[in-house]
Amino acid sequence: MNAWLIGALALLAGAFAPAALLTARGEPTDRLIGLEIGGVVVVLFLLLLIQGLGQPSYLIVPLVTVLVSFAGTLVFTRLLAPTADER
DSSP: OOHHHHHHHHHIIIIIHHHHHHHHSSOHHHHHHHHHHHHHHHHHHHHHHHHHHTOGGGGHHHHHHHHHHHHHHHHHHHHHSOOTTTO
16 A cells, blocks of 8 residues: 555545535535535545556546536536525
């Protein structure tokens, strides 16, 4: 086990759990923040994992994850926007 894999495990254990907890509870805006933090942590985890395994051909996975996370944030933000009846 090299330093990249140890860093990936430390990141997953130390940062993903609080992001998942924030996403699971609280106000909708807090959940959106947890979703964003979770997306960043997952992408960083995947990058460290790819570097640790020495497989640069897998770099497409974090790239797609970033795009999907961004699209999910836009959809979630759109659902949080007030409707014409609420204004």
